[in-house]
Amino acid sequence: MVVEIGRRVCDGHVFKWLLAAGVSWLAHHREHVNNMNVFPVPDGDTGTNMLVTIQKAYAQIATMDEGHIGLVSEAVARGGLMGARGNSGTILSMLLRGFANGLKRREVMDGASFALALQSAVDYAYTTVSTVMEPVEGTILTVARETAAAVGIRARTENDLQVLLSVAAAAANRALERTPELLPRLKEAGVVDSGGLGLVYLLEGMLRLLNGDQVDYEPAGASGSVAAAPARSDWKDAIQPDDEDGYGYDVQFLMLGQQLNVDEIRRAISAMGWSPLIDGDATLVKVHIHVHNPGEPLSYAATLPGVQLDDVVVENMQAQYLQYVQQREQREVPAPLRQVDGVAVIAVARGAGIERIFTEYGAARIVPGGQTMNPGTEDFLAAIQSLDTDEIIILPNNGNIILAAQEAAKLATGRQVRVVHNRTIPQGIAALLPYADLRERGGTLDEMFQAMTDSLGSIVSGEITTATRSVTVDGISVQAGDLIGLLNGRLAVAASTMADILRGLLHKCHAEDHELATLYYGEGVTEAQARALVDEVAAEFEHLQFDVIAGEQPLYPYIISIE
Amino acid sequence: MTTTKKKIRIMTDSVADIPAALLQKWNIGIIPTYVNFEGGSYADDGVELSRDYFYQRLPEMKEFPTTAAPSHALAEDLLHKGIEGYDHVISIHVASKLSVTANNVRLGAQSLKDRVTVIDSGLVTMGIGMQVLAAAEVAAATGSVEAVVQAVEKVRRHQKLWAIIANLEYLRRSGRVSVIRAFAGSLLQIKPILDVHDGEVEVAQRVRTMGKAVAKLKELTEEQAPLERLVILHINNEDGARELQASLGSVVPPDTITITVGPTLGTHIGPGSLGVITLRKAWRS
Numbered sequence: 001m002v003v004e005i006g007r008r009v010c011d012g013h014v015f016k017w018l019l020a021a022g023v024s025w026l027a028h029h030r031e032h033v034n035n036m037n038v039f040p041v042p043d044g045d046t047g048t049n050m051l052v053t054i055q056k057a058y059a060q061i062a063t064m065d066e067g068h069i070g071l072v073s074e075a076v077a078r079g080g081l082m083g084a085r086g087n088s089g090t091i092l093s094m095l096l097r098g099f100a101n102g103l104k105r106r107e108v109m110d111g112a113s114f115a116l117a118l119q120s121a122v123d124y125a126y127t128t129v130s131t132v133m134e135p136v137e138g139t140i141l142t143v144a145r146e147t148a149a150a151v152g153i154r155a156r157t158e159n160d161l162q163v164l165l166s167v168a169a170a171a172a173n174r175a176l177e178r179t180p181e182l183l184p185r186l187k188e189a190g191v192v193d194s195g196g197l198g199l200v201y202l203l204e205g206m207l208r209l210l211n212g213d214q215v216d217y218e219p220a221g222a223s224g225s226v227a228a229a230p231a232r233s234d235w236k237d238a239i240q241p242d243d244e245d246g247y248g249y250d251v252q253f254l255m256l257g258q259q260l261n262v263d264e265i266r267r268a269i270s271a272m273g274w275s276p277l278i279d280g281d282a283t284l285v286k287v288h289i290h291v292h293n294p295g296e297p298l299s300y301a302a303t304l305p306g307v308q309l310d311d312v313v314v315e316n317m318q319a320q321y322l323q324y325v326q327q328r329e330q331r332e333v334p335a336p337l338r339q340v341d342g343v344a345v346i347a348v349a350r351g352a353g354i355e356r357i358f359t360e361y362g363a364a365r366i367v368p369g370g371q372t373m374n375p376g377t378e379d380f381l382a383a384i385q386s387l388d389t390d391e392i393i394i395l396p397n398n399g400n401i402i403l404a405a406q407e408a409a410k411l412a413t414g415r416q417v418r419v420v421h422n423r424t425i426p427q428g429i430a431a432l433l434p435y436a437d438l439r440e441r442g443g444t445l446d447e448m449f450q451a452m453t454d455s456l457g458s459i460v461s462g463e464i465t466t467a468t469r470s471v472t473v474d475g476i477s478v479q480a481g482d483l484i485g486l487l488n489g490r491l492a493v494a495a496s497t498m499a500d501i502l503r504g505l506l507h508k509c510h511a512e513d514h515e516l517a518t519l520y521y522g523e524g525v526t527e528a529q530a531r532a533l534v535d536e537v538a539a540e541f542e543h544l545q546f547d548v549i550a551g552e553q554p555l556y557p558y559i560i561s562i563e
Numbered sequence: 564m565t566t567t568k569k570k571i572r573i574m575t576d577s578v579a580d581i582p583a584a585l586l587q588k589w590n591i592g593i594i595p596t597y598v599n600f601e602g603g604s605y606a607d608d609g610v611e612l613s614r615d616y617f618y619q620r621l622p623e624m625k626e627f628p629t630t631a632a633p634s635h636a637l638a639e640d641l642l643h644k645g646i647e648g649y650d651h652v653i654s655i656h657v658a659s660k661l662s663v664t665a666n667n668v669r670l671g672a673q674s675l676k677d678r679v680t681v682i683d684s685g686l687v688t689m690g691i692g693m694q695v696l697a698a699a700e701v702a703a704a705t706g707s708v709e710a711v712v713q714a715v716e717k718v719r720r721h722q723k724l725w726a727i728i729a730n731l732e733y734l735r736r737s738g739r740v741s742v743i744r745a746f747a748g749s750l751l752q753i754k755p756i757l758d759v760h761d762g763e764v765e766v767a768q769r770v771r772t773m774g775k776a777v778a779k780l781k782e783l784t785e786e787q788a789p790l791e792r793l794v795i796l797h798i799n800n801e802d803g804a805r806e807l808q809a810s811l812g813s814v815v816p817p818d819t820i821t822i823t824v825g826p827t828l829g830t831h832i833g834p835g836s837l838g839v840i841t842l843r844k845a846w847r848s
Contacts, residue, residue: 433769515772547752
């Protein structure tokens with residue numbers, strides 16, 4: 001019945017089912033989207049961000065019994081705006097907003113109004129993104145635009161929604177495939193744009209419902225138990241494992257041999273779990289897969305004749321997940337609220353040491369998050385609303401968080417909220433120093449924002465982490481599991497020892513012309529290790545002073561500021 | 564309206580760091596403060612204690628040196644000697660919020676009744692010195708206590724003193740300045756620029772490297788131009804002082820001097836530090 005009605009016109013009820021199908025299909029492919037990172041760093045989580053955003057949007061209508069599509073899409077847009085996180089999630093929320101604008105006062109949607117609503121979505125997203133940054137082609141924006149264009153042309157002669165949706169899905173796929181041509185970075189890394197891919201899954205999910213294909217999953221929130229008003233702890237739903245056995249294990253290893261059959265290995269191992277990434281040649285195959293039983297792929301590979309295993313890494317993702325939930329729950333026990341006069345700062349950070357520094361220099365609120373687990377618009381809104389002041393500056397400390405913060409700034413009516421466009425933790429700390437000075441002197445919001453923004457160029461930010469996959473970016477080839485060093489967010493060095501990475505980073509940014517390198521050592525690194533590392537490297541940089549500080553941040557053994 | 568032109572002697576304490584030639588030129592009397600270290604107590608008058616020696620030893624000293632104001636009895640004695648041959652003494656001292664020197668001098672001046680005027684400079688080192696030199700000039704020209712007091716007040720309104728603390732350890736150990744509590748548990752290495760005025764010590768800027776701190780100091784100094792006087796302060800950082808002066812170019816007025824801060828104050832600031840004191844030309848208008 002849904003399908004029959006859906007072919008001609010789509011009302012609020014059908015739209016709800018379509019959206020539910022889109023959410024399910026995206027949820028099913030979240031890991032795939034997450035794996036589309038350009039940089040092989042534990043970063044981004046585009047799939048998770050988009051899924052959380054669209055789930056928030058869906059939660060607004062999950063319990064709604066409304067036939068008026070204008071009202072339903074309006075509720076979806078509101079929910080999306082609140083739930084937006086990450087750049088792609090935030091742009092998705094803009095698309096939902098624009099889509100709702102296009103359907104305003106319409107009771108039902110036909111082919112023509114679908115095309116108009118899509119165009120309205122694209123126009124709104126481009127306009128809104130332009131207010132904060134130059135829209136980048138080769139991203140979700142491009143995919144949305146070309147989709148709307150294709151549907152617009154077809155809708156002149158076609159009014160069947162199922163046909164138009166299939167046109168949309170096909171156009172989105174074509175646009176997605178071209179994203180590497182538009183964004184060389186994607187091409188070099190051998191991926192397509194992750195946000196665009198997320199959009200494709202949303203559209204495909206809807207189409208599958210109309211086609212009568214299986215859409216596996218119940219979207220979170222569809223049970224009706226989710227209240228219309230989003231609760232703060234919804235992040236837990238968002239990151240709950242889809243599988244009742246939990247997240248399982250992340251298994252990575254290299255197979256060395258003489259006559260390896262990549263296709264056969266891929267078929268065999270892919271069947272053992274999910275999120276497989278298996279590639280190589282007759283002598284070397286790299287295996288990445290998520291499984292419940294890590295023994296299965298390992299024993300399979302090890303028992304193939306003439307095969308040696310190397311670089312075996314098994315990570316318990318369920319344990320990581322549980323640890324994260326526990327840490328975040330502890331953090332969300334509301335800290336004693338600090339009274340703030342004048343301008344308050346909200347900073348995004350993870351790691352007890354890093355958080356202490358932000359607090360020491362006057363950040364009134366810490367929004368937990370960062371490299372992974374990008375906080376969403378509503379996390380910022382909650383932090384804003386918890387503050388007893390009208391003037392607020394947000395330090396996102398990560399490029400993928402700026403848009404969500406910007407959206408929150410717009411939504412915080414009655415308050416003046418500025419977002420510093422900073423991309424790294426060291427930049428955030430550098431920006432806090434002039435803030436602390438100006439706060440003592442009763443500086444204005446404008447003065448503080450300007451001084452904080454001006455400070456960003458005064459330092460170089462370095463990060464050391466482990467490559468999550470093998471890739472060549474910016475002319476540097478890395479293997480999954482290699483240590484890599486980034487300068488100002490760009491891959492700069494790969495090496496096998498920490499000392500070589502640090503040395504490489506310092507040479508690359510001409511540290512000998514600077515005065516001070518501050519090393520924030522992360523979780524799992526001891527102060528003695530950090531100091532030993534400095535001792536090993538310091539001799540080469542005669543004029544450089546080193547400051548070693550416990551950052552306790554996850555995933556990044558070292559975050560470095562060079563000034 | 565002064566009826567007769569008085570013979571006025573200007574006095575100060577050794578924290579003022581006034582170079583010997585200028586002390587001689589204006590016949591300025593000094594009441595010394597004291598530095599106690601390694602079992603001895605030394606008058607901080609540039610004679611009893613070699614500054615170079617003291618600062619070379621400072622980082623190595625196990626026991627942190629302490630500083631002491633002159634007793635009121637000593638002040639009384641020196642005031643009585645100082646006023647011989649003069650009608651009046653005007654004694655200008657280190658900020659009373661930072662030292663009890665001015666208070667002890669006030670106590671010591673009681674026996675001389677209204678022949679002594681004690682002024683709290685609100686400053687330290689050549690910040691006091693600039694007020695003293697202006698006072699001496701005006702005293703010689705006018706012979707009016709009132710005119711001198713007014714001149715010192717005007718100088719004070721046109722002065723600035725900033726200092727970069729190269730290593731917070733010394734201020735921390737001295738426990739003298741409350742502003743340092745702001746850095747008490749500091750996780751980051753910071754080189755703050757302090758702003759001293761009216762006996763208050765405030766943090767003007769928090770920066771993390773000497774390079775940035777010096778650039779900021781230069782900027783702050785330039786904002787004060789045109790200058791009548793400029794004093795560059797340092798502790799065992801002559802190169803830094805020279806570079807700073809060179810970088811200031813045309814902002815630097817004639818007769819600019821570079822001084823090593825005396826041990827009384829320097830004990831709390833520590834080697835490597837760098838500062839400026841400015842007096843705007845506008846003070847005469």
